[in-house]
Amino acid sequence: MAAQKQTTFSNKESWHILLSLLRFAKPYKFLFMFSFVFLALSAAIAAYLPIIIQRYIDTYLAKGSATMEITVRVVIFYGVLTIFKAGFSYIKDFLFNTASERTVGNIRNQLYEKVGLLGMRYFDQTPAGTVVSRVTNDTETIKEFWTVFLNISNGLFNVISITIAMFALNWRMALVFLLFTPIIVWIAGIYRKKSTLVYSRMRGVLSQLNAKLSESISGMSIVQKYHQEERLIGEFDDINQEYVAARRSMYSMNALLLAPAINVIESVALVAVLIIFGYQDWSQNTVDIGLVYAFTAYSRSFFQPISQMMNSLSSLQDGIVSGHRVQELLQSEELAPQSNSEGNSLVTEGHIRVSNLNFSYDGKKQVLRNINFEVNPGETVALVGQTGSGKSSIINVLMRFYDYHEGEITIDGHSLKDMPIEGLRTKMGLVLQDSFLFYGTIADNIRMYNENYTEAEIEQAAEFVYADDFILEMENGYASKVIERGASLSAGEKQLISFARTILRSPRILILDEATANIDTETEEKIQKGLANMRKGRTSLIIAHRLSTIKDANKILVLDNGEIVEQGTHDELIDQKGTYYDMYQLQTYQEKTGELETYEQ
Numbered sequence: 001m002a003a004q005k006q007t008t009f010s011n012k013e014s015w016h017i018l019l020s021l022l023r024f025a026k027p028y029k030f031l032f033m034f035s036f037v038f039l040a041l042s043a044a045i046a047a048y049l050p051i052i053i054q055r056y057i058d059t060y061l062a063k064g065s066a067t068m069e070i071t072v073r074v075v076i077f078y079g080v081l082t083i084f085k086a087g088f089s090y091i092k093d094f095l096f097n098t099a100s101e102r103t104v105g106n107i108r109n110q111l112y113e114k115v116g117l118l119g120m121r122y123f124d125q126t127p128a129g130t131v132v133s134r135v136t137n138d139t140e141t142i143k144e145f146w147t148v149f150l151n152i153s154n155g156l157f158n159v160i161s162i163t164i165a166m167f168a169l170n171w172r173m174a175l176v177f178l179l180f181t182p183i184i185v186w187i188a189g190i191y192r193k194k195s196t197l198v199y200s201r202m203r204g205v206l207s208q209l210n211a212k213l214s215e216s217i218s219g220m221s222i223v224q225k226y227h228q229e230e231r232l233i234g235e236f237d238d239i240n241q242e243y244v245a246a247r248r249s250m251y252s253m254n255a256l257l258l259a260p261a262i263n264v265i266e267s268v269a270l271v272a273v274l275i276i277f278g279y280q281d282w283s284q285n286t287v288d289i290g291l292v293y294a295f296t297a298y299s300r301s302f303f304q305p306i307s308q309m310m311n312s313l314s315s316l317q318d319g320i321v322s323g324h325r326v327q328e329l330l331q332s333e334e335l336a337p338q339s340n341s342e343g344n345s346l347v348t349e350g351h352i353r354v355s356n357l358n359f360s361y362d363g364k365k366q367v368l369r370n371i372n373f374e375v376n377p378g379e380t381v382a383l384v385g386q387t388g389s390g391k392s393s394i395i396n397v398l399m400r401f402y403d404y405h406e407g408e409i410t411i412d413g414h415s416l417k418d419m420p421i422e423g424l425r426t427k428m429g430l431v432l433q434d435s436f437l438f439y440g441t442i443a444d445n446i447r448m449y450n451e452n453y454t455e456a457e458i459e460q461a462a463e464f465v466y467a468d469d470f471i472l473e474m475e476n477g478y479a480s481k482v483i484e485r486g487a488s489l490s491a492g493e494k495q496l497i498s499f500a501r502t503i504l505r506s507p508r509i510l511i512l513d514e515a516t517a518n519i520d521t522e523t524e525e526k527i528q529k530g531l532a533n534m535r536k537g538r539t540s541l542i543i544a545h546r547l548s549t550i551k552d553a554n555k556i557l558v559l560d561n562g563e564i565v566e567q568g569t570h571d572e573l574i575d576q577k578g579t580y581y582d583m584y585q586l587q588t589y590q591e592k593t594g595e596l597e598t599y600e601q
């Protein structure tokens with residue numbers, strides 16, 4: 001995390017990042033190359049145009065030999081070249097923007113692909129807003145970086161071609177202009193230093209602003225419930241004000257330092273040139289008005305690109321920072337667990353054995369200690385225990401959301417690590433406390449966009465878990481739209497959809513992690529019918545919220561602080577009068593007095 005905050009880089013680091021950004025452009029190198037050809041052409045014409053006028057003035061106008069025919073010819077020549085210059089410049093911009101948009105599109109795709117490969121550990125440590133901002137904001141900044149790249153190349157080509165033209169016209173005048181270049185470079189240095197500070201402050205505040213916003217949006221129901229609106233508005237306003245101030249200081253810095261400074265230098269250089277012209281005229285009595293014209297024209301086009309390039313330097317910084325972040329995400333090694341490459345074992349019967357499993361999320365805090373248990377094919381095992389006792393962690397490891405390093409888990413005699421993850425996960429149907437619905441129809445959400453499942457299969461799955469009643473009551477049945485993760489459906493209805501989704505894949509093993517915890521008792525009773533259907537003939541691992549629902553389990557494991565402290569059937573555990581007995585007594589008492597419901601809200 002600390003590394004992600006890095007916003008200043010040494011020249012060497014910047015260079016590396018630049019090179020890595022260039023690598024993304026490789027597939028589009030011909031587009032970029034062609035655009036540079038047109039860039040060079042239009043810069044050359046731009047440098048040549050004043051020379052046409054200069055020649056016309058000095059050869060014809062000043063000597064009084066300009067005929068109508070010559071003038072018309074010069075005008076046409078000048079006009080045609082100007083049109084060519086505009087055309088080339090258009091083609092250059094078009095090619096360059098096409099290439100850079102595609103490059104950034106390429107980066108965005110690579111980022112998104114990478115995000116899919118990252119493990120849960122990464123998302124535990126990284127706020128969702130940060131990941132979103134990598135894929136959207138940072139790639140936009142990189143797009144700007146390409147524009148800057150174009151501006152700088154443009155500037156360089158112009159400065160070089162104008163320098164050549166000036167030397168060709170009059171090397172002494174050209175030298176005078178060149179003398180001013182170090183001053184501009186010096187100002188550029190000062191500007192860069194100042195802008196780095198101002199820009200890094202601006203970026204810092206902006207990311208705070210984003211974080212605040214995404215926090216309050218994702219927690220909006222809690223925010224409103226606890227009347228946090230005022231506090232959050234106040235906090236948002238503070239950060240927002242700071243952002244406004246940071247942006248203002250950026251503008252005042254730009255306005256103060258940049259354009260006026262360049263304008264002054266431009267004028268001074270012009271004055272210097274004019275004085276030298278004046279001196280020459282006076283001593284040699286030759287009047288080269290055309291030359292004066294050409295140099296006046298050049299003074300603009302020589303210093304303007306330099307000022308533009310300077311202006312771009314700060315965006316270059318931004319681009320480097322974003323490039324670094326993008327690179328960091330792409331190189332992140334917090335990958336999702338992988339199966340052994342040669343392993344190709346499959347789940348067949350659904351016989352689970354966990355032996356001597358120790359597990360920790362962060363390598364420091366031990367979450368599971370010496371876990372041993374076995375689930376025979378078709379059996380139901382229930383996990384119970386206090387919040388935080390490690391129930392979900394067992395499932396996280398079993399589903400391979402997190403890798404384990406001590407102990408072993410086998411399914412049908414094969415190590416979990418030898419099972420290709422995709423196959424493993426289709427054979428293990430997991431239903432969590434909150435079902436996640438995607439934007440689309442009910443049918444889409446059951447088939448999970450897998451077109452191999454037919455309508456009939458989908459409907460059959462829904463019927464099997466008793467979800468068809470409510471689906472058919474909806475206006476468009478299976479074709480009804482699901483909006484905003486199913487905001488218009490009740491918790492129970494959403495859960496029924498996710499049951500149907502699970503059962504459609506005919507898993508061998510069914511895993512339920514407090515699947516009915518968010519559902520009122522009445523709905524739960526209905527859902528239990530569907531659940532009972534699902535459990536038939538399948539190995540089931542159930543984390544139950546209400547102990548009354550797992551009384552019929554073949555075995556109940558009681559977890560406490562990451563350890564299995566009791567195990568047996570419901571009746572055995574009640575007889576033991578231990579932890580399970582206490583929990584059961586408490587719950588039946590609460591259920592009688594209706595306390596459990598209020599406690600859960």
Ligand SMILES: Nc1ncnc2c1ncn2[C@@H]1O[C@H](COP(=O)(O)OP(=O)(O)O)[C@@H](O)[C@H]1O
Binds near residue numbers: 389
């Ligand atoms: N993603 C995670 N990263 C780090 N620690 C975690 C994570 N998830 C859970 N824990 C910790 O692991 C312990 C067990 O949590 P969990 O298995 O979710 O408990 P349960 O499901 O029994 O309520 C808790 O102390 C919790 O703080």
Ligand SMILES: [Mg+2]
Binds near residue numbers: 392393513
């Ligand atoms: Mg849990």
